[in-house]
Amino acid sequence: MSKMVIFDPAMCCSTGVCGPSVDPELLRVAAVIESLKKSGIEVARHNLSSEPQVFMRSKAVSDALNERGVDALPITTLDGKIAKSGSYPTNEEFTRLLGVSVEATKPAKAKLTIEWQHLDVEGETCNRCYDTGENLAAEIKRLNRALSPQNIKIEYIDTELDGTHISDSNTLLFNDVPIEDILNIEVSQSYCASCSDLLGTKTYCRTIKFDGNEYEDIPAKAIRQAAYKALNLNEDSSDTSESSGCCCDGGCSCC
Known part of the structure; x- marks a missing residue:
């Protein structure tokens, strides 16, 4: 040939x-x-x-x-x-x-389902979940722009949880697989003042350790890496600070 x-x-x-x-x-x-x-x-x-x-x-x-x-x-x-x-x-x-x-x-058809499970109390969520939601919304836009030419569809599922499922709140699933099972992420818990105010009781919720840093939300960089890994694709990008929408100008590890 x-x-x-x-x-x-x-x-x-x-x-x-x-x-x-x-x-x-x-x-x-x-x-x-x-x-x-x-x-x-x-x-x-x-x-x-x-x-x-x-x-x-x-x-x-x-x-x-x-x-x-x-x-x-x-x-x-x-x-x-x-x-x-x-x-x-x-x-x-x-x-x-x-x-x-x-x-x-022609690219083969593929689909990536991203499910976000988070606390919802009368339309309100905690600060940690809110920040994850903002990161997720920006990354889904970015992923759609990058992957649609490869005939890959992103399907988003928003799952609202009540206080009885607080341990599952702020969880991301990629094709039904938790993000911590896709990337090297450690999950733990810490006191959450925002959840405590919403639920009227002292509440502990999820935190993660990713790339050597502790996060109360799920950072854009982790969302992006998990999406590409779930699809068995290599991300080809040399400048993630501009494309993620992060306000840190590349000065932190969140994106």
């Missing part, structure tokens, strides 16, 4: 699928390449910002850059010869150039 290589313009990561605003075209290309990989077809990619020497080693690519500059990128080569320059191959061009079926470029 012919060898395809894509020479990308300078991007923040190997696929460009990161940051607060992701180009849909980059999402499409990443999804197609991942689908091809699952079909046993490897498409190599090189990023100008991190691998400039690879660009110079290819005479065809080097000549194109000397002639047109970075406007020539992205460049797709097939067996060392330029097959397309200035834009990425369409899905149809991928199939034609590689001699594969259309099905090989």
